[in-house]
Amino acid sequence: MDRDHHKQFGHKQFGVSRRSKVNYQWLVLIGSMRSLMSVLPSTARLQARFTTSRATNFYYSFLFLPREKRRAIESVYAFARRGDDVADGDLRPDEAAREIARYRDALDGCYSGRADGHSSAPEISALAETVQRYKIPRRYFDDLILGLEMDLGGARYPTFDDLAVYCYRVAGAIGLISIEVFGYRHPETREYAVSLGTALQLVNILRDLQSDARRGRVYLPQEDLERFGVRPEDLLAGRSTDAFIELMQFECDRARLYFDRARQALPAEERRSMVAAEIMAATYWRLLGAIRQRNYNVFGTRVRLARPLKFWIALSVYLAVYLGRDWRGRD
Template sequence: MPTAAQHDDLIALGWSALPASYRIPDIAPTLAEARAWCKHLAEMHYENFHVASWFLPEALRPHFHAIYAYCRVSDDLGDEVGNTEQSLALLDLWGCELDACYEGRARHPVFVALAETIRACNIPKEPFADLLTAFRQDQVVTRYATMQDVLGYCRNSANPVGRLVLYTCGYTDEERFRLSDATCSALQLANFWQDVKVDFAKDRVYIPQDDMQRFGVSDAIIQQGIATPEFRALLKHEVEFARNLFYEGLPLINMVDRDLALDLDLFSRGGLEILNAIEHRDYDVLSARPAISKRTKLQLALRAVSGKFLPFLRLGPKGKAD
């Protein structure tokens, strides 16, 4: 265990690897300033979030910006520092700030904005805390024995995001949470299968070890970057598992209001298209990263935009339009 002085040094070094604006200010910003900070962070990072925000009710957008900012900064504390001890120290500090937020002592722009979201939407601490558990886990766990272990990771890394969205939109029942968990875990798995090579460069393998052994695939094959017949068969198996998980979550689209349904439709279809892109490459994710084409992205966005103004075309139980 590091001493208090060493812990402070780890935090200082960790902050130095991140944008200066991430640091906790001495004086808390106003709610308006905090919301502007979160909105800027959300819109500068990923176009996918910005596209999705087109379909959110305007009154809810500040809440989603705050949630996104929390997730973004938390993720960066884990993945962008480059030092395990420093990342863990920063994640512990971030967890203390989360506690302070729920105790009415928020200082960071993220938590000032989030405090109002928590109050307005009556969101419990658990999903926020679960995300930090996942980011800590990524610092110390690099392999997963079974799919159940991978899904256990998804429970903390992906599922809380869907639950936060549902809380923000006023849904708190277990059935919607269950369906949301299936969709979020499926999205996480789709990203894992898309990024096998990228993750391996970070010494992380999310493909279950027992599946690798069953199909005769080793770390050495991934390292060589050659998609052998055994590797292709393994990834086909994992893609089908993720696809079935998407199908399991699709009924949620018919159980929420129109605006949220459009977002769910967009993200579910986007995740399924990632799996299709992997399949179209004959499950070779090692020589190049499968990606959704710009044309497909445009089609998905246009379909969602048209759904905003036309009768909503709902997905059937196997991803086909009813």
């Protein structure tokens, strides 16, 4: 059913007439490069952050934001990372639950003006400024925390509908928060954010199957495992069988479907404001392709992209967006 739905999606092109607008394209290119150089950090600082960033797939996207928005979105991801550390840590369930309660209390402080009480956590003060400046709805953060709580008791999802709820909470909600910072006018952009967030989360799930299984978490829907004859023990043992490959093909097609949905939902007028999100999309699209190139064997060495490639993807998408082109071309 998902595959049939996937086939119905067309690929909207945002081309520019080559003959009539060549000069215009070069003007945009020059202007874009000047804009880029104005927002990039110094070389030394950039190198340090390349080597120390814990979320480099997102970091390369943030490079192209104006300084104020970049700081705001970094505060959001720092807060989300703090929650991830609790959910993915080695704490006992009761300890993790208490930490999540403190995490929620810190969020209360951001929205009530009590963030100064958390001065030992600079990301809380930064987030408080962000949510007030950009008027980010509290419910998006509440949804994120609910998603983190879903991880505390392990992960088992009978159906994809169940998994979709989790994907929305831990990734779609972050997308909705992010577009409030980026700025948008069309309500369809919210659908874009949720679909793209789901696509990114599905890619993360696919490339971390074995490490998640070691934590007692199996995110793939049980209905899918049963359909293809793959057991959770196979994921833990890293068995790349024919049945597993068929399962992965199916799951990759589903992830691609959500990339397509995001692509269709994004109004052309919003592409420039969403350039950071589009860079994220292109990076994870490339990761999805890397999974396919490995014949879906995600066991052993983690599927990842080299840093120079990630920077090149970011630069290419940035220029494509400002030249009115579709970074995915005619795939």
